[in-house]
Amino acid sequence: MTRDNELRLLPWSGTDGKPCFLSTDDANGHLSRLADNTEAIQLGLAAELLDHASEVLGDTEAAPEELRALAHDLTESLRDTLRVAESRGHRLSLPGPDTHGNETGGPMLPATAFG
Helix, strand or coil: CCCCCCCEEEEEECCCCCEEEECCCCCCCHHHHHHHHHHHHHHHHHHHHHHHHHHHHHCCCCCHHHHHHHHHHHHHHHHHHHHHHHHHHHCCCCCCCCCCCCCCCCCCCCHHHHC
16 A cells, blocks of 8 residues: 555756655656656666765875865765655555554565565
């Protein structure tokens, strides 16, 4: 069972910088797929940036300008990643009346989610 009547936080902001939301019951609609693809791209870029950050921080002769640019890029990537996490967290399945939640009443993941 998923949360009914909830808006999906999209992985981009509006022109005024405010969050964008999608109201749909079709998880396979065009905008839902676009949002899924955008999230995947953002997370992939975050992984690449993390590798780059490790290299730059390992360089004892990195210029201050390079470190500032890295901090800026990491900040933007972290913002995107947190938005994806928030959006996906809101879309997790909730236990139904005939299932058991965990001690906190939160959602439970199937055993297959752990490999």
